[in-house]
Amino acid sequence: MSAETVKKFISFDALPGFLARAAEHGTVYAPRREGSAVVYRPLKPGDAPELGARPTESCKHVVFPRSETLFSFAGKADAAQPAVRRPVLTESPEPGPAVVFGALSCDARGFLAFDPVYKGSGTGGAAADTYYLRRRSRTLLVVKACKSALNTCFCNWVGGGPASAQGADVLAVEAEQGLVLDILSEQGAIFAETLPAASEGQVGAALAAVKAVEDSLPKAAELSAAPAALASLFSSAEFWKNESAHCLYCGACTYLCPTCYCFNITDESDGLSGVRLRSWDNCMSPLFTLEASGHNPRPNKADRLKNRVGHKFSYYPSLHAGRFSCCGCGRCIKSCPSSVDIRKIVLDAVKEAANV
């Protein structure tokens, strides 16, 4: 939390009412309990966000839906030949504004990995993704600083932290039965404009809370050698066979990952009418790269895990100013049914490359 920015305060008691008013201007997503999972869902008026709970999934679906319609098509009679029906395309409608209230800082940073790719600025001149940009520009991110870290958390290894404000419009820190809101963008200021300024005591308590959680994290591992190490191990079949031995290629890691942005495009139709959909895809599946000829450039799970880890810690950084395409949320580790740990793979690669 910086000294220059405006600080506001809202008590937990006032929060449901405040968010209900915010929901009049757009959809407010916040962590909610659903069975044994905690998920980012649209709040209903009067609902309180589950700010103490750590969401099982990331909030990437708010900007990058699990499945979205790119356009619909319908057969319409040709003006010149009425007997002939031709597909007429209709672009899907523009999305409305949204707020994610109580995003984890790792989840907000996930969007920073998407941005250079989807804005088309990453690899010189590629087209921008219309659908992503529409939602991204209309989504306000209120990050809630973590109060503790899990043993799967490693945000501080990859440039983040439990109270990192990167990518956030507002950073919320728990203090004195409420939240101190650090206002970080113009949109954030508009969102919080009706709230009173935080007192010196409240800000002091928030700063102390941030320091306490930051100090509680184990020391970050040094990963600067990872990109070159992974590149050098591309042809080490034995290394990747060992690292992927337990992988079931279920893809749970890809769906839960805040920075995994790959997708599939498919059509669904009933006769001449239908939709073209864009849906999350999973690079761990052998179908991901399977060609119509039967050829598959990544036929084995070792090839696919190598590509997934390689993309996040080597290929992506080489294209995007050295940043890893990983926000250290640890969900891939926590939810892996066979205990594959991406931290171990990257550290093993650094060690292995140093020994060669």
Add this chain to the structure above:
Amino acid sequence: MSEQTGATAARPTNGAGTRNPYLPMPARVIEVITETPTIKTFRVVLEDEQLMRDFTFQPGQVGQLSMFGVGESTFVINSPPTRKEYLQFSVMRAGENTTALHSLSAGDTVGVRAPLGNCFPYDDMKGKDIVFIGGGIGMAPLRTLLLFMLDNRKDYGKIRLLYGARSPQDMAFSAELPDWLGRADLECTLTIDREAEGWQHKVGLIPNVLLEMHPDPKNCVAITCGPPIMIKFTLQALEKLNFAPEQIYTTLEKRMKCGIGICGRCNIGNKYVCIDGPVFSMAELNAMPNEL
């Protein structure tokens, strides 16, 4: 190879950045040519006359053809930019979408997203001798550049084409072969894998015929495309003939969805075949991880 020509000069120019890149342009099929039992050629014009007039592309760039309700797949635009009456795509029937495309007739509507990807660095090839080596459907991308060079004939030295297929029936573009064989400004050699009745050209595998042709690598560029096994042995033959990796170009295909470097399936290391390719020099491929 100049990075400029290969990597940036040929970025999609058709309104990229302003237009929704996922929205195909409706196009009308004006002609369907049955090339072989598995290959059909489609000539299409964009239904929006203004878009068709303004449409520009470079030899080697690709497009996505949409069958609405089935899907999209990537094909090279195999007509040259010097001949703008229509855009031509040749489609080998292999999966669901190509099977659906094969059902198209003249007058039908198809979706087109193009141009995508980079192009052959034809400017850097000016003043040089050219050897095209095409196998099967791999002739399609070579056709674009071949016709482009023939339309700008004075810019290039000696132009040779070696085109091979399994059998005479598997040879696409057969309607054009008499012209190619008859031209004084093109040395065209055809070959098939095994003897066939009535066949008057070479018999033998492409790499062997290439060694027989013995092109001089001096001031020469080789451009090859075809099935992976043919490429593998053709590259060995070119190496034997002393062609340097910088003198050899090929064009790749991968399973693609977005075509604009986002969806994440056509990468080889940090290169995306859809935007950094599909055209690569052997020197570039040698520097990339081996994951073809």
